Amino acid sequence: MSAQALLEVHDLGKRFASRAGRDSSLWVIRDLSFSVADGEFLTIVGPSGSGKTTLLNMIAQIDVASGGEVRFQSEVAPINDPKSLNPGLSCRIGYVTQEDNLLPWRTMLQNVLFPLVVQGRLNDETRARAEMLIRTVGLAGFENHYPHELSGGMRKRASLIRTLVYDPPVILMDEPFGALDAQTRTVLQEDLLRLWNLGRKTIIFVTHDITEAIALGDRTLVLTRAPARVAGEHKIDLPRPRDIRGILTDPKFIEIYQRIREQVQ
Amino acid sequence: MTSQDTALDLAQPSQVKWRQYVVTAGRIVLAILLVAAWKIGADRAGPIYVADPFLVANRIVTDTMSGELVHHVYVTLRLSVIGFAIGCFFGVVLPFLLRRLPRLTDAIEPYIMASVGIPKYALIPLFILWFGIDDAPKLWLVGLLVFYPIFIAVFAGIRNVDRRLINMARVMGASEAMISREVIWNSLQSFFFAALKIALPRAISATIIGEFLVGNAGLGFFIEYSRQNFDTTGVFAGIVIATALVLVINSVLVRIDRRLNAWRPTDRDMEL
Ligand SMILES: Nc1ncnc2c1ncn2[C@@H]1O[C@H](COP(=O)(O)OP(=O)(O)OP(=O)(O)O)[C@@H](O)[C@H]1O
Ligand SMILES: [Mg+2]
Numbered sequence: 377m378s379a380q381a382l383l384e385v386h387d388l389g390k391r392f393a394s395r396a397g398r399d400s401s402l403w404v405i406r407d408l409s410f411s412v413a414d415g416e417f418l419t420i421v422g423p424s425g426s427g428k429t430t431l432l433n434m435i436a437q438i439d440v441a442s443g444g445e446v447r448f449q450s451e452v453a454p455i456n457d458p459k460s461l462n463p464g465l466s467c468r469i470g471y472v473t474q475e476d477n478l479l480p481w482r483t484m485l486q487n488v489l490f491p492l493v494v495q496g497r498l499n500d501e502t503r504a505r506a507e508m509l510i511r512t513v514g515l516a517g518f519e520n521h522y523p524h525e526l527s528g529g530m531r532k533r534a535s536l537i538r539t540l541v542y543d544p545p546v547i548l549m550d551e552p553f554g555a556l557d558a559q560t561r562t563v564l565q566e567d568l569l570r571l572w573n574l575g576r577k578t579i580i581f582v583t584h585d586i587t588e589a590i591a592l593g594d595r596t597l598v599l600t601r602a603p604a605r606v607a608g609e610h611k612i613d614l615p616r617p618r619d620i621r622g623i624l625t626d627p628k629f630i631e632i633y634q635r636i637r638e639q640v641q
Numbered sequence: 642m643t644s645q646d647t648a649l650d651l652a653q654p655s656q657v658k659w660r661q662y663v664v665t666a667g668r669i670v671l672a673i674l675l676v677a678a679w680k681i682g683a684d685r686a687g688p689i690y691v692a693d694p695f696l697v698a699n700r701i702v703t704d705t706m707s708g709e710l711v712h713h714v715y716v717t718l719r720l721s722v723i724g725f726a727i728g729c730f731f732g733v734v735l736p737f738l739l740r741r742l743p744r745l746t747d748a749i750e751p752y753i754m755a756s757v758g759i760p761k762y763a764l765i766p767l768f769i770l771w772f773g774i775d776d777a778p779k780l781w782l783v784g785l786l787v788f789y790p791i792f793i794a795v796f797a798g799i800r801n802v803d804r805r806l807i808n809m810a811r812v813m814g815a816s817e818a819m820i821s822r823e824v825i826w827n828s829l830q831s832f833f834f835a836a837l838k839i840a841l842p843r844a845i846s847a848t849i850i851g852e853f854l855v856g857n858a859g860l861g862f863f864i865e866y867s868r869q870n871f872d873t874t875g876v877f878a879g880i881v882i883a884t885a886l887v888l889v890i891n892s893v894l895v896r897i898d899r900r901l902n903a904w905r906p907t908d909r910d911m912e913l
Contacts, residue, residue, distance in 0.1 A: 436812055438808040438811065438812060463808060463811035463812045464811065464812035464813060464814060466814070467813070467814040469812070470812070470813075471809075471812045473805065473809065475805060477803075477805050477806055477809040479806065479823070479824070479827070480904060480905075481827045481830075481902075481904045481905075482904075490810075490813065491813035491814065494810065494813055494814055494815040494816070494819050494823075495813070495814045522904045524904075524906045539813075542813070
């Protein structure tokens with residue numbers, strides 16, 4: 377990691393407001409610190425309910441933090457005050473959420489073009505890019521389908537390229553391939569790596585799947601159960617470009633897998 | 642498996658068609674029964690109380706030909722439309738403004754909810770006192786009666802919008818105005834149309850009631866004027882026309898709703 381830190385998370389904490397009948401002092405995330413370098417592909421694994429989505433929500437600034445700070449290009453992002461939140465940091469942080477969050481009254485194509493339209497950047501060039509991405513993820517022919525007419529996996533793919541299409545420098549991904557079959561998943565992982573190789577975006581990629589975390593990432597963070605903290609950090613020094621299918625038998629892969637496996641409870 | 646599917650596919654359309662025939666036939670029979678009951682009632686009660694349906698039909702035709710009824714319908718429709726537009730405008734815009742001012746909303750919400758309870762028709766004498774006997778008092782009445790259902794529905798619709806969609810749009814750089822128009826407005830369409838189905842017939846009834854009391858034209862005037870002249874046939878003709886008006890407006894509304902909300906899966910199923 378020769379590049380400087382693009383995004384730093386420092387002592388971040390999150391506690392949800394209590395409701396009657398519940399323990400009020402339950403921290404979901406506590407004293408969580410890590411940083412991401414410019415152009416790095418960081419993967420995060422952690423058990424279900426460990427606060428991964430909560431973490432990404434805070435980085436994307438759609439949710440307030442209860443403590444700590446997030447710095448983007450050394451500039452402190454105001455995430456402790458709900459009023460000063462700046463979701464997406466002025467289109468510099470893209471976020472592929474765990475649910476697809478497509479607009480149900482818009483067709484797949486309109487959904488993919490949505491960020492370009494709201495940013496006033498819809499032109500021949502960006503439209504061509506959208507079409508290219510639609511083809512890449514195998515959604516060609518479904519442009520005029522409404523979300524409820526697509527399968528769950530297709531909706532996830534549409535929501536993935538909806539963020540890729542406007543090319544934000546940092547992209548957060550919350551289990552984007554969770555609902556896919558193994559075959560499609562591998563194809564999309566390869567596509568994602570190829571697209572990433574072209575543009576070298578900074579990606580923070582959350583997943584349950586240790587194999588996926590190793591296959592895609594430059595570095596993998598392992599989170600503990602709530603309150604989430606960094607249980608371990610693993611540099612994935614497997615050469616790129618990677619062969620996602622072949623990598624599984626690589627002795628180095630197996631060794632990293634064993635190490636991470638032990639840390640994920 | 643496949644053969645069973647095809648069998649079902651083949652069976653279904655004819656079954657649906659058959660069911661459709663039964664429903665249509667049932668409706669015709671019911672209509673005939675209703676007119677028959679009306680006719681018997683008219684004969685029993687006498688022409689002062691219940692007009693003969695055939696005389697009513699006859700009356701509608703002649704008064705339509707003469708242009709009299711057309712004029713009254715035009716006057717009533719014009720007032721209903723203007724009053725509806727005013728009430729609808731405020732009913733939609735106000736909740737969107739309040740969305741941006743949560744504290745003000747909390748402060749005034751109990752007052753708005755309390756004002757729902759005011760019987761609007763009871764205000765007509767006040768409106769006449771304040772606004773004279775032209776269109777103004779009727780417009781106030783129609784506007785208020787339309788405003789409330791729409792305001793309440795849009796207000797509830799805004800509260801009901803999926804936060805995640807709003808967050809998604811924000812992250813992608815959508816302005817608040819765009820979020821209001823694209824995400825919130827589209828999300829609350831079903832609320833809005835449900836309110837329209839209440840508000841539109843209300844606009845017509847409110848106009849007619851207003852016309853009972855002030856003015857010298859409109860369906861309400863026509864009905865009341867006929868009554869004062871012991872012209873029960875005229876009263877019934879006016880009621881039939883008013884009912885027809887509401888039915889036409891409702892069917893147009895249902896069609897618009899279906900067109901606009903074609904993306905919704907349930908609507909498709911219901912169209913079968
Ligand atoms: N709005 C909320 N109010 C209260 N508690 C919440 C809220 N959102 C999340 N939590 C709690 O925070 C914890 C972490 O949730 P989060 O969604 O971040 O988990 P996750 O790591 O993304 O899980 P998964 O892998 O299943 O998606 C959970 O215990 C959950 O109950
Ligand atoms: Mg999650």
